[in-house]
Amino acid sequence: xxxxxxxxxxxxxxxxxxxxxxxxxxxxxxxxxxxxxxxxxxxxxxxxxxxxxxxxxxxxxxxxxxxxxxxxxxxxxxxxxxxxxxxxxxxxxxxxxxxxxxxxxxxxxxxxxxxxxxxxxxxxxxxxxxxxxxxxxxxxxxxxxxxxxxxxxxxxxxxxxxxxxxxxxxxxxxxxxxxxxxxxxxxxxxxxxxxxxxxxxxxxxxxxxxxxxxxxxxxxxxxxxxxxxxxxxxxxxxxxxxxxxxxxxxxxxxxxxxxxxxxxxxxxxxxxxxxxxxxxxxxxxxxxxxxxxxxxxxxxxxxxxxxxxxxxxxxxxxxxxxxxxxxxxxxxxxxxxxxxxxxxxxxxxxxxxxxxxxxxxxxxxxxxxxxxxxxxxxxxxxxxxxxxxxxxxxxxxxxxxxxxxxxxxxxxxxxxxxxxxxxxxxxxxxxxxxxxxxxxxxxxxxxxxxxxxxxxxxxxxxxxxxxxxxxxxxxxxxxxxxxxxxxxxxxxxxxxxxxxxxxxxxxxxxxxxxxxxxxxxxxxxxxxxxxxxxxxxxxxxxxxxxxxxxxxx
Amino acid sequence: xxxxxxxxxxxxxxxxxxxxxxxxxxxxxxxxxxxxxxxxxxxxxxxxxxxxxxxxxxxxxxxxxxxxxxxxxxxxxxxxxxxxxxxxxxxxxxxxxxxxxxxxxxxxxxxxxxxxx
Amino acid sequence: xxxxxxxxxxxxxxxxxxxxxxxxxxxxxxxxxxxxxxxxxxxxxxxxxxxxxxxxxxxxxxxxxxxxxxxxxxxxxxxxxxxxxxxxxxxxxxxxxxxxxxxxxxxxxxxxxxxxxxxxxxxxxxxxxxxxxxxxxxxxxxxxxxxxxxxxxxxxxxxxxxxxxxxxxxxxxxxxxxxxxxxxxxxxxxxxxxxxxxxxxxxxxxxxxxxxxxxxxxxxxxxxxxxxxxxxxxxxxxxxxxxxxxxx
Numbered sequence: 016x017x018x019x020x021x022x023x024x025x026x027x028x029x030x031x032x033x034x035x036x037x038x039x040x041x042x043x044x045x046x047x048x049x050x051x052x053x054x055x056x057x058x059x060x061x062x063x064x065x066x067x068x069x070x071x072x073x074x075x076x077x078x079x080x081x082x083x084x085x086x087x088x089x090x091x092x093x094x095x096x097x098x099x100x101x102x103x104x105x106x107x108x109x110x111x112x113x114x115x116x117x118x119x120x121x122x123x124x125x126x127x128x129x130x131x132x133x134x135x136x137x138x139x140x141x142x143x144x145x146x147x148x149x150x151x152x153x154x155x156x157x158x159x160x161x162x163x164x165x166x167x168x169x170x171x172x173x174x175x176x177x178x179x180x181x182x183x184x185x186x187x188x189x190x191x192x193x194x195x196x197x198x199x200x201x202x203x204x205x206x207x208x209x210x211x212x213x214x215x216x217x218x219x220x221x222x223x224x225x226x227x228x229x230x231x232x233x234x235x236x237x238x239x240x241x242x243x244x245x246x247x248x249x250x251x252x253x254x255x256x257x258x259x260x261x262x263x264x265x266x267x268x269x270x271x272x273x274x275x276x277x278x279x280x281x282x283x284x285x286x287x288x289x290x291x292x293x294x295x296x297x298x299x300x301x302x303x304x305x306x307x308x309x310x311x312x313x314x315x316x317x318x319x320x321x322x323x324x325x326x327x328x329x330x331x332x333x334x335x336x337x338x339x340x341x342x343x344x345x346x347x348x349x350x351x352x353x354x355x356x357x358x359x360x361x362x363x364x365x366x367x368x369x370x371x372x373x374x375x376x377x378x379x380x381x382x383x384x385x386x387x388x389x390x391x392x393x394x395x396x397x398x399x400x401x402x403x404x405x406x407x408x409x410x411x412x413x414x415x416x417x418x419x420x421x422x423x424x425x426x427x428x429x430x431x432x433x434x435x436x437x438x439x440x441x442x443x444x445x446x447x448x449x450x451x452x453x454x455x456x457x458x459x460x461x462x463x464x465x466x467x468x469x470x471x472x473x474x475x476x477x478x479x480x481x482x483x484x485x486x487x488x489x490x491x492x493x494x495x496x497x498x499x500x501x502x503x504x505x506x507x508x509x510x511x512x513x514x515x516x517x518x519x520x521x522x523x524x525x526x527x528x529x530x531x532x533x534x535x536x537x538x539x540x541x542x543x544x545x546x547x548x549x550x551x552x553x554x555x556x557x558x559x560x561x562x563x564x565x566x567x568x
Numbered sequence: 569x570x571x572x573x574x575x576x577x578x579x580x581x582x583x584x585x586x587x588x589x590x591x592x593x594x595x596x597x598x599x600x601x602x603x604x605x606x607x608x609x610x611x612x613x614x615x616x617x618x619x620x621x622x623x624x625x626x627x628x629x630x631x632x633x634x635x636x637x638x639x640x641x642x643x644x645x646x647x648x649x650x651x652x653x654x655x656x657x658x659x660x661x662x663x664x665x666x667x668x669x670x671x672x673x674x675x676x677x678x679x680x681x682x683x684x685x
Numbered sequence: 686x687x688x689x690x691x692x693x694x695x696x697x698x699x700x701x702x703x704x705x706x707x708x709x710x711x712x713x714x715x716x717x718x719x720x721x722x723x724x725x726x727x728x729x730x731x732x733x734x735x736x737x738x739x740x741x742x743x744x745x746x747x748x749x750x751x752x753x754x755x756x757x758x759x760x761x762x763x764x765x766x767x768x769x770x771x772x773x774x775x776x777x778x779x780x781x782x783x784x785x786x787x788x789x790x791x792x793x794x795x796x797x798x799x800x801x802x803x804x805x806x807x808x809x810x811x812x813x814x815x816x817x818x819x820x821x822x823x824x825x826x827x828x829x830x831x832x833x834x835x836x837x838x839x840x841x842x843x844x845x846x847x848x849x850x851x852x853x854x855x856x857x858x859x860x861x862x863x864x865x866x867x868x869x870x871x872x873x874x875x876x877x878x879x880x881x882x883x884x885x886x887x888x889x890x891x892x893x894x895x896x897x898x899x900x901x902x903x904x905x906x907x908x909x910x911x912x913x914x915x916x917x918x919x920x921x922x923x924x925x926x927x928x929x930x931x932x933x
Binding site: 596621633645652659662669 | 731733770771784793921927
Binding site: 128129131132133198199201206207234235236239240243244247248252260261262263266538543 | 735
């Protein structure tokens with residue numbers, strides 16, 4: 016069962032003389048790097064930047080909704096603000112969050128490779144992301160866009176005079192960035208594994224990224240062609256989605272959600288990978304039902320392609336088709352539940368410690384379960400007709416995306432921070448931040464379930480006065496949540512210089528990435544590792560104790 | 569031929585993690601010529617058949633010929649016949665997802681006119 | 686190799702030396718040449734997977750609208766020239782053949798032959814684009830370009846070749862959807878051809894400089910895969926747009 020380990024004394028740890036951080040200096044060595052770890056760092060910085068822009072938009076939304084009338088923001092400004100919040104958070108934060116930062120950093124090391132298969136494409140992916148991001152910022156500065164992040168036709172093609180075309184092209188570019196990340200991961204996982212690293216010795220983090228990458232590869236191009244058609248419809252006036260010319264706006268919905276439903280799994284699957292690693296490490300136990308958890312990732316990816324029309328139940332699709340999609344939607348809950356149950360079973364009789372990543376992971380377990388279950392409510396036809404386009408939906412996907420993915424992201428950032436930087440974050444204040452985030456989150460989004468159930472529609476700047484009490488709760492929670500997100504930014508930056516030296520394996524975790532120095536060498540391993548043990552084998556780790564981790568310098 | 573043998577030899581030295589590939593199989597020009605000619609003949613056939621009135625079967629025949637041509641290109645020009653299972657699986661995954669897109673979208677379009685139950 | 690030597694080497698050269706069996710084109714993070722080559726091929730196939738889905742959205746739209754506006758799609762396809770479509774299909778298939786021969790020349794390390802096959806492919810590709818441009822020009826003249834100069838006039842009274850193509854006005858308007866898809870599909874395909882021709886020109890210059898005939902054939906091979914894929918898309922566009930409605 017679980018193996019009790021004591022964490023190593025970090026007082027004796029020293030920073031290695033040579034690592035990927037100090038091998039080369041200067042801006043050029045970063046901007047032209049092929050090193051997956053440096054690219055991960057570039058992504059980490061840029062994603063954090065966009066996260067805080069998106070968060071600022073969220074703050075504006077919550078301030079506006081503090082009072083019933085549309086007083087702080089005019090209605091059309093409000094539309095632009097929630098659109099900016101949606102587009103930035105979805106395409107510039109959630110989709111690349113864990114894969115492009117933690118995944119980029121860890122996957123080559125976890126499979127025992129020196130780098131991702133295509134370092135230049137990896138760098139290109141970051142540049143595409145930046146180009147898309149700059150375009151998006153330009154869109155925001157030069158008047159914004161107010162289609163909502165879904166670019167719904169014919170609203171986006173006929174009725175708006177905002178920067179729909181440039182916003183669409185920005186998302187198109189961001190999509191290619193994500194395709195390249197996914198492509199790199201799949202090739203690396205298939206072709207670059209170290210000797211002895213069989214598929215069922217891979218950490219679950221790798222499995223979940225594999226599943227997410229499949230979705231990126233197969234789904235994103237459909238979004239790309241859909242956006243191209245929207246742009247052509249706006250600029251030239253072709254008639255694929257335009258009903259006055261014989262086109263079908265519902266076809267846009269089909270094509271858009273064919274990507275954008277799997278996209279929510281692109282967002283959540285990597286987070287689930289983080290949770291598997293963290294829960295196992297801090298319970299000192301192999302993940303219960305490793306194979307089931309691994310295959311449930313793939314199952315989520317496959318089922319994810321069969322359920323998209325549940326976003327369209329009230330939009331005029333056929334009743335019979337809706338029935339089929341509703342049924343399939345229920346099915347996708349099964350693999351997600353398998354994961355939750357298996358993580359809980361992993362905790363059972365484990366020797367649990369409550370480090371910060373684990374606190375975030377607990378937050379994930381509870382909030383994701385609520386988010387997932389309300390998803391089942393929404394997937395059932397009758398409920399959906401009542402709840403769709405209300406705050407119930409808003410609360411549901413924020414529970415999954417923020418309560419789930421963002422918690423997982425923060426958990427992962429804290430968990431691998433010592434590996435990325437070689438230094439520990441301050442434990443006390445980070446635990447506080449985890450708790451603040453949880454409290455703030457529940458206070459923000461739980462009232463929205465009630466609001467939605469009572470019938471408050473989403474996407475409006477004004478609302479009837481009887482909804483004010485719950486909205487005040489929600490806005491108050493948002494400010495608490497804001498504190499919870501600012502704290503890590505501050506203390507993690509602080510820890511870059513003043514944090515305690517971490518040493519190679521501060522958590523006594525079993526992954527290959529913990530068996531090398533922190534921060535790692537540019538080529539990750541001094542010599543190609545030969546893998547002889549299963550993932551999460553704490554007894555192997557115990558037997559290995561005493562054998563020195565090779566540290567250069 | 570010499571070189572082929574040499575490269576196969578190399579393989580056994582560096583055992584990769586998934587030793588399922590035959591990437592360096594060199595297809596002979598004769599195969600390309602035969603396949604290319606067949607493709608041209610099929611193109612001629614499909615263009616000629618389109619002038620014959622077969623009713624609905626015009627579409628069936630044309631698409632069947634297109635599928636045969638695609639299969640030939642994929643198998644021989646793109647070397648999938650000589651490639652690893654992984655490559656074959658990748659191609660299959662592409663068509664599978666494409667079919668999912670079409671069939672699941674069609675569930676809506678076919679039954680939209682049926683009205684309520 | 687102990688870690689100190691390694692660090693010293695790393696600091697000097699930027700990568701670990703692999704010794705004598707390390708050809709210059711082997712990138713440092715691969716163990717050996719077959720691994721690098723397989724990774725490149727597999728990566729290319731995954732990229733083609735995204736391309737299948739990219740065009741897949743268009744094919745899916747075509748299927749749906751063809752069922753909705755069958756008479757309009759029939760009348761629309763009657764305006765295309767079968768001879769042009771057949772000629773273009775022939776050009777592309779021959780260019781696929783020449784490209785396949787080019788890959789063979791690269792594999793057998795014959796520089797002159799490789800250049801010849803690449804030039805042949807280039808000429809055929811450009812030929813395709815010329816025919817396509819001619820057709821587009823034709824459609825422009827006949828006011829068939831949706832959004833820019835579309836007019837359903839030509840579908841109301843029947844044509845010389847198809848006197849039965851007399852559509853009621855509302856159905857004649859729907860030929861716009863046919864031509865929207867026609868231009869989107871052939872346009873995307875032509876865009877891929879233009880990208881292909883540009884890449885091929887770069888490859889030609891590199892081959893002229895002596896690259897890709899030293900055993901490092903992955904770029905040529907992968908370009909071949911791309912070119913054949915673009916060919917396959919056309920193999921389906923040809924019957925769907927030109928052929929299957931001749932007799933309805």
